[in-house]
Each structure stands twice: as structure tokens, then as C-alpha cells.
Amino acid sequence: xxxxxxxxxxxxxxxxxxxxxxxxxxxxxxxxxxxxxxxxxxxxxxxxxxxxxxxxxxxxxxxxxxxxxxxxxxxxxxxxxxxxxxxxxxxxxxxxxxxxxxxxxxxxxxxxxxxxxxxxxxxxxxxxxxxxxxxxxxxxxxxxxxxxxx
Numbered sequence: 587x588x589x590x591x592x593x594x595x596x597x598x599x600x601x602x603x604x605x606x607x608x609x610x611x612x613x614x615x616x617x618x619x620x621x622x623x624x625x626x627x628x629x630x631x632x633x634x635x636x637x638x639x640x641x642x643x644x645x646x647x648x649x650x651x652x653x654x655x656x657x658x659x660x661x662x663x664x665x666x667x668x669x670x671x672x673x674x675x676x677x678x679x680x681x682x683x684x685x686x687x688x689x690x691x692x693x694x695x696x697x698x699x700x701x702x703x704x705x706x707x708x709x710x711x712x713x714x715x716x717x718x719x720x721x722x723x724x725x726x727x728x729x730x731x732x733x734x735x736x
Contacts (some may be wrong), residue, residue: 595697601666608666611685613695613705616646616712617677617734618662620734621719623725626673631675633731637716646711678734679710 591598594607603611619641640657642649643644652662662672669686676683681691694708705711716723722730 591617593697595681595685595691598667600682603666610697611620612682613675613681613697613710614642614646614702615679615705616643616716617709618664618680619646619648620716620732623728623731632728632731633677633734634727635715635732636719636730637720639719640651641712643714643718644713646706646713650687656687661736672681679712 590604590607590610594603595635596613600608616637617618617633619638620633621636621638623634624630638641638648640650640654640661642650646656647679650657655719657665662668662675664672664682666675669682673683675685679692681695681697684691692708692710693699694704694710696702698704698705701707706713717730
């Protein structure tokens with residue numbers, strides 16, 4: 587794996603990051619893999635406890651990340667180009683969204699702590715409390731909305 591530049595997220599624009607740096611921004615929270623409800627009339631986005639069928643609820647990682655679009659064609663392709671269009675839909679604690687908005691990474695982010703478990707230890711992941719999407723009919727998802735942590 588390519589070595590990451592020291593504190594690259596503070597000095598390198600998103601569009602200039604290497605592929606490994608871009609991937610390292612992900613804190614492994616799993617929130618982006620929660621199914622969401624978006625209301626057309628208000629543009630409001632509500633997160634649910636219902637997780638994508640590919641989310642591993644313990645690791646909070648996609649079980650088939652590299653080939654996920656074969657199983658979930660509608661899975662978002664996050665890139666510097668697509669981020670401006672979908673940042674509002676990303677979790678408020680998401681590093682991609684935060685950097686796009688000109689904000690800093692939270693203290694608990696693994697890039698700050700050096701510990702990939704820090705996201706979970708700080709309570710900022712979905713570890714252990716999601717429901718697989720195949721267990722709840724889509725018309726009932728509104729019964730599983732959650733308040734996203736700011």
C-alpha cells in the first residue's frame with residue numbers, strides 16, 4: 587500500500603488526494619450504508635436503522651466493497667466529482683462531507699487517533715444496532731428512522 591502523506595487531509599484538496607488517501611478518509615462508521623428516506627417536497631433526509639444488505643454489522647464495512655455495484659447497482663460512487671451533489675446525503679460526521687464543507691475531522695477519527703477502532707469506541711458507528719434490509723419491507727422503513735448524531 588502506498589504510504590500516506592502526514593496529515594494529508596489538512597493540506598491536500600480532496601481532488602488532489604491519491605486513491606489510498608481518499609480511501610483512508612473513511613472512518614468505518616457504516617452510516618453511509620444505512621438506508622435513508624429522502625422527502626421530495628422538503629429535501630429532508632432521514633437515516634434509518636436498516637442497513638444495506640452488504641453491510642457487515644460488526645465491522646461496519648461493506649462485505650463486497652470492490653464489487654458492490656454488481657449486487658447493489660444503486661450504491662453511491664463517491665468521488666471528488668460526485669461529492670458536491672451528494673454531500674447533503676452523507677452522515678454529518680463523514681470525513682468526506684466535513685472536508686467538503688471546510689471543516690476538520692473529529693478527534694475520534696482514525697486518522698487523528700491512529701486506531702481504526704476509535705470510531706466504534708467513541709460511539710460513532712452503527713456497530714451492533716442495524717437491521718438487515720431484507721428483514722423489513724421498504725414501505726415500513728419510516729418506522730425505523732433515527733436521529734443522526736451531529
